[in-house]
Amino acid sequence: MTSYVEAVSGxxxxxxxxxxMLQDIVMVLVAVxxxxxxxxxxxxxxxxxxxxxxCWTILVLLAxxxxxxxxxxxxxxxFASTPDFFNILKGCGILTVVLYLSSxxxxxFFQPVAGLNERQFIVFFLxxxxxxxxxxxxxxxxRDGASWRILGRRNDPGIKQALFIGRLSEAxxxxxxxxxxxxxxxxxxxIMAIEGEAPLGTQMQGVPVLAARPRxxxxxxxxxxxxxxxxxxxxGNGAEREIEEYSELVRVARHSGIAVVQFSGFSELGQGxxxxxxxxxxxTILRRSTVPPDIERIGxxxxxxxxxxxxxxxxxxxxxxKRSLELGAEAVLVADIxxxxxxxxDQSIGEKDQDRLKSRIVDVTDRRQMTRVVSEFRPSIIFHAxxxxxxxxxxxxxxxxxxxxxxxxxxxxEVAAKCGVPQFLLISSDKAVDPxxxxxxxxxxxxxxxxxxxxxxxxxxGGRRSGTKFIAVRFGNVFGSNGSVATIxxxxxxxxxxxxxxxxxxTRYFMTVAEAVDLVxxxxxxxxxxxxxxxxxxxxLDMGKPVPILEVAETMIRMAGKSPYTDIPIRFTxxxxxxxxxxxxxxxxxxxxxxxxAKIFGLRAEVVEWPRIQAALTAxxxxxxxxxxxxxxxxLAGLHEAERLPAGAQQETSPKSVGQAG
Numbered sequence: 198m199t200s201y202v203e204a205v206s207g208x209x210x211x212x213x214x215x216x217x218m219l220q221d222i223v224m225v226l227v228a229v230x231x232x233x234x235x236x237x238x239x240x241x242x243x244x245x246x247x248x249x250x251x252c253w254t255i256l257v258l259l260a261x262x263x264x265x266x267x268x269x270x271x272x273x274x275x276f277a278s279t280p281d282f283f284n285i286l287k288g289c290g291i292l293t294v295v296l297y298l299s300s301x302x303x304x305x306f307f308q309p310v311a312g313l314n315e316r317q318f319i320v321f322f323l324x325x326x327x328x329x330x331x332x333x334x335x336x337x338x339x340r341d342g343a344s345w346r347i348l349g350r351r352n353d354p355g356i357k358q359a360l361f362i363g364r365l366s367e368a369x370x371x372x373x374x375x376x377x378x379x380x381x382x383x384x385x386x387x388i389m390a391i392e393g394e395a396p397l398g399t400q401m402q403g404v405p406v407l408a409a410r411p412r413x414x415x416x417x418x419x420x421x422x423x424x425x426x427x428x429x430x431x432x433g434n435g436a437e438r439e440i441e442e443y444s445e446l447v448r449v450a451r452h453s454g455i456a457v458v459q460f461s462g463f464s465e466l467g468q469g470x471x472x473x474x475x476x477x478x479x480x481t482i483l484r485r486s487t488v489p490p491d492i493e494r495i496g497x498x499x500x501x502x503x504x505x506x507x508x509x510x511x512x513x514x515x516x517x518x519k520r521s522l523e524l525g526a527e528a529v530l531v532a533d534i535x536x537x538x539x540x541x542x543d544q545s546i547g548e549k550d551q552d553r554l555k556s557r558i559v560d561v562t563d564r565r566q567m568t569r570v571v572s573e574f575r576p577s578i579i580f581h582a583x584x585x586x587x588x589x590x591x592x593x594x595x596x597x598x599x600x601x602x603x604x605x606x607x608x609x610x611e612v613a614a615k616c617g618v619p620q621f622l623l624i625s626s627d628k629a630v631d632p633x634x635x636x637x638x639x640x641x642x643x644x645x646x647x648x649x650x651x652x653x654x655x656x657x658x659g660g661r662r663s664g665t666k667f668i669a670v671r672f673g674n675v676f677g678s679n680g681s682v683a684t685i686x687x688x689x690x691x692x693x694x695x696x697x698x699x700x701x702x703x704t705r706y707f708m709t710v711a712e713a714v715d716l717v718x719x720x721x722x723x724x725x726x727x728x729x730x731x732x733x734x735x736x737x738l739d740m741g742k743p744v745p746i747l748e749v750a751e752t753m754i755r756m757a758g759k760s761p762y763t764d765i766p767i768r769f770t771x772x773x774x775x776x777x778x779x780x781x782x783x784x785x786x787x788x789x790x791x792x793x794x795a796k797i798f799g800l801r802a803e804v805v806e807w808p809r810i811q812a813a814l815t816a817x818x819x820x821x822x823x824x825x826x827x828x829x830x831x832x833l834a835g836l837h838e839a840e841r842l843p844a845g846a847q848q849e850t851s852p853k854s855v856g857q858a859g
Contacts, residue, residue, distance in 0.1 A: 218261065221329055225260045225292070226253065228325035232317050235324070259295065264288045285330050293322040356381050358426050362389040362413065362446065363433020363460070365401065371431070371460060372402045386427065387420075389413050391439055414442050414449060421453035431474065432459040444752060447477055452758035491794075495715060498722035500525035505576035505618075507561050507609055508583030510538025513624060513675060516714045517580050518542065522550045524718075530574045531556040532567070533583070561605040564612060571616045578620040578721060581609050584640070586626070591635040592774045595826050599817060602639035607646055607814065614654065614665045622721050623647045623669040625735070627706060627780045630671075634775025638833045642813075644669045644735060645836060649807045651734035670720045671800075672738035673706025673780060675713050686750055690757050694765040696750045699772045703747075704779050706740035713738065716796055723794050733799035737782050737789065805839045 267288035297318045361368050368388045375383045387407040399406050408416035420427060430450040436459065437443045450457045458474035504521045508514040509531030515538075521529045531554070533539055539556045546554050555574065559566045561583045571579070584602050585591055591598040606623060613621040625644050628637035647669045654664040676683050682705070689696045720736040727733065751761045759765045772778070783789055788801040813836045820829035 218264075220332060221264055222257050222261060224328045225257065225325060228321055228328060229253075229256070231324045231328075232321035235320050256296070260288075260292050263292050263295070267291070282330055285333075286326055289322055289326040289329065292325070293318050296321070357383050357428040357456075358386045359383050359429040359431050360387050360389060360407070360417070360420065360427055361385050361431045361433070362417075362440070363391055363431075363436050365390050365392060365406075367433045367460070368404075369401055372404055376402075383429070383431075385431075389416060391433070391436065410440075411442075413440070414445050417446055417449050421449055421455060427455055429456045429458060432457070432477065434460055434462070444756075448752075448756045448758075451756050491719065494722055495718045496524045498524075498725065499718060501527050502577040503528050503530075503575060505530045505532060505571065505574060505579045507532045507579065507581045507605075508624075509533050509556075510535045510542050511582060512681075513710060513714065513717075514580070514582040515542050515545075516710045517582060517717070518554070519546070520711075520714050520718065522546070522553060526553065528553045528555060528574075530570070530576065532559050532561065532570055534558065534560050561609050562600050564608045567608055567612045568615065571612050571618065575616075576618055578622065579609065579613050579618055580622050580624065580717070580721075581606060582624045583609075584624070584643075586636060588628070588634050588636050588775045589773045591639075595635045595829065596821050596824075598635045598639045599821060599829060602636070603642045603646070603814075603817070606643040610646060610650055610665075610667060613667075614650065618665050620666045620721060620725065621647070621650075621668070622717065622724075623667075624717065625669045625671040627671060627673040627740075627782050630781050630784045632837070633777055635830075636775065638830065638837065641837055642833055644671070645805050646810060648734040648802075648804045649810050651732075652804050653807050666724060666732075667734065668720065668724045669735045670717050670738065671735060671782060672708060672713055672716070673740045673743075673782065674708070675710050676707045682746060682749060683753070686753050690754055690759070690765055695768040696754065696765060697768050697770050698746055698750055699770055699776060700778060701747050701769055702745075702778055703772075703776075704743035704745050706743050706780060706782065707749075708738065708740055719794060720797055723792060723797060731799070733790070733801070734804065735787075735800040735802070737798045737800055739796040739798065740782060743779060805836060809839055810836065 267284045297315070300318075361371060365388065368385070368390070372385050375381065375385055385404050387405055388401060389408045390406055391410055391413075397406055397409055407420075417430075430446070432440075432443075432446075440446065447457050457477045459477050460474060462473045499521050502521075504517075504526045506514050506517050506521070506529065509518045509529075510533040514531070514533070518529050518531055531539055531542060533556070536558055539558060543551075543554070543556065557570050559570055561567060561581075583605055585594075585598050610621055610623075623643055626637070626640045628634060629640040629644050630637075632638040632641050647667045650665075651667040654667060674681060686696055716738050720738075724733070724736065747767070750767055754761045754765045754767075757765075761767060783800070784802065786802055790799040790801060792799055813832050816832045817829055820826075820832060
C-alpha cells in the first residue's frame with residue numbers, strides 16, 4: 198500500500214491530473230459494459246463497428262467535458278469530501294440524462310436501438326458514480342484514513358487542528374501530550390516529516406505521515422488548497438535550521454490563513470501542562486539561527502529581585518517586564534512617560550502577576566521624581582530602556598534626543614548610584630558605533646557616561662567595586678518593535694504598497710525581541726560577578742550576519758501572498774539624513790573579547806574620564822539653552838574623539854562627584 202501511495206504522490210500534479218482524466222474515461226466505458234451486463238441486455242449493433250466506435254468516442258468526449266464542467270479535476274484526491282462526491286454525482290447524473298435523451302432522439306428520428314431502456318440508464322448511473330468515486334475514496338483512505346476523524350471533528354471549535362512539520366521522534370511526544378492534555382487545545386491531524394526516509398503513508402499513533410522531504414512545500418500547498426479544516430502549522434524545535442524550504446512553508450501557510458507557530462517545549466508538565474508554542478517571527482524566517490537561552494541561569498539571577506524598567510511600556514521594555522515576572526522577580530516597576538503604553542502593558546499582564554507589577558508615570562529626565570521612585574521601590578537592578586530612537590525624527594528634534602538619551606541616562610544612573618542600586622544596565626544600539634546621526638551620537642554619549650561611571654565606581658579595596666555596577670548592552674535592530682522596518686513594511690503592504698526602501702544596498706542586523714531580552718538579562722547575570730580586568734563596561738550581543746533590507750521587504754510581500762514588484766511595488770527613496778548603508782557593532786578602537794557565554798562578548802576600549810564628561814555635559818546644556826545644534830553636535834563629536842586618546846592625554850578638568858554634573 199505504501200509503495201502505491203509513494204508512486205502516485207511522486208508524480209507531478211499535471212501528470213496525476215492526466216491519469217485521473219484517463220481513468221475516468223475508462224470507468225465510463227466500464228460502466229456502460231457493466232450496466233448492460235447487469236441488466237442482461239444486448240445491443241442491436243456491433244460494439245466494435247465504425248458506428249459503435251463513433252458512439253464510444255462521442256460518449257467519451259461528452260463525459261470528459263461534463264466532468265470538467267462539474268469540477269471533478271479541481272480537487273485534490275486526498276481531500277475528496279461531500280461537496281466533491283456531489284460533483285461526481287452531478288456529473289454522472291447529467292451524463293446519464295444526456296445519454297437517455299440522446300437515445301430518445303435517435304429512436305424518434307431514426308430507429309429504436311434494441312436492448313436500451315430506462316433500466317439500463319438507471320444501472321449505468323449507479324455503476325458510473327460508484328466506480329468513479331471508488332478510486333478517489335481508496336486513495337484518500339490510504340493517505341490519511343486515520344485522520345478523517347480528526348479532520349472532521351468540528352463539534353468542539355476550541356480544539357485546533359494542526360499539521361506538524363519536524364522530526365518523527367518529536368511528533369510522537371507531541372501527539373501523546375495533545376491527547377492527554379486537559380483541557381484539549383490541539384489535535385495533530387497529520388505529520389510532515391523532515392527525515393527524507395520517513396515511511397510515507399504509515400501512521401504514528403493513528404496520525405498519518407503525509408509527506409517527507411523534499412516534497413514538503415508541494416504537499417502543504419495541496420492541504421492548504423484542499424481543506425478548510427486545518428487551523429495551525431506547528432514546526433518542530435530548530436526546524437528553521439534543518440529545513441531548507443522553511444520560509445516558503447511559512448509563506449504558503451500564512452497565505453492560506455493557517456496560523457504558524459513553533460514548538461519549543463512544555464510548561465507545567467504534570468500539572469495540567471501545555472505545549473509552549475512560539476509565534477514564528479520574521480527574522481526566524483530569514484534563517485537567522487538562535488541559541489536557546491540558559492533559563493536556569495537567568496532565572497537564578499532575576500528570581501527574588503526587585504526590578505525597575507525605565508521605558509517599560511516600549512517594545513523592549515515591556516518584554517523585559519514580562520520576562521522578569523515569568524522568571525520569578527519579587528516585584529517589577531515600570532517607569533514610563535506614556536500613560537497609554539502603561540495601560541496597554543497592564544492589560545496584557547495576567548491576573549496572577551498583577552500584584553507584583555507596579556507602574557509610575559514619570560519622565561526619566563526628572564531627577565527628583567526618579568529619586569523618589571527608586572528610593573521607595575528599592576530595586577536590585579535598573580534596566581534603562583527609555584530612549585528616543587527614530588533616526589530621521591531626531592535629526593529635527595535634536596534637543597529632545599539629547600535630553601532623553603543623554604541627560605535621561607545621566608539622571609537615572611546618578612539616582613541609581615545615590616540610592617545604592619546594585620546594578621544599572623543601559624540598553625544601547627549599534628547606531629552608537631562610529632555615529633553619523635543624532636540618535637547614534639546621543640546613544641554613544643550614553644554609553645560613555647555608563648562606561649565612565651563603571652570605572653568611577655570600581656575603586657574599592659583590592660580593586661573591588663564599592664558602589665553600583667554600571668554596564669551597557671549593545672545590539673542591533675529588534676524585529677517587530679515599534680517603528681521598525683517590519684511594522685512599517687506591514688502597514689505599507691496592507692495598504693497595497695508601495696513598500697519604500699531608502700537604498701537597495703542597505704543592510705541591518707536583526708534579532709527577535711525575546712532573544713534580545715534574554716541576552717540582556719544574561720549579560721547582567723554575567724557582569725554581576727566579574728571583577729578587575731574581566732569586568733567590562735560594555736557587552737555586545739552576537740547578531741549573526743546583517744540582512745539586506747530589500748530581502749526583508751520581498752519576503753514579507755511574498756508571505757502576504759503577493760508578488761514583489763508586480764502586486765506590491767517597491768520604491769527606493771534615497772538615504773535619509775543620519776542613516777548609514779551598513780551598521781557595525783564594533784568600533785575601530787574596541788577589542789571584542791569572547792566570554793564563556795554564547796552570543797555575548799565583552800568590549801575593551803579607552804574610557805573617557807569622568808571630569809571630561811562633566812565638562813562636555815555642561816557645554817551641552819549651554820548649547821541647548823542657545824538652541825545651537827552645531828555647537829551641541831561639536832561637543833558630542835569632541836567627546837567621541839576623546840575615546841581615541843590615551844587617558845593621560847584627555848583634557849583635564851576639576852573633578853566632581855557623581856551627581857553634580859547637570
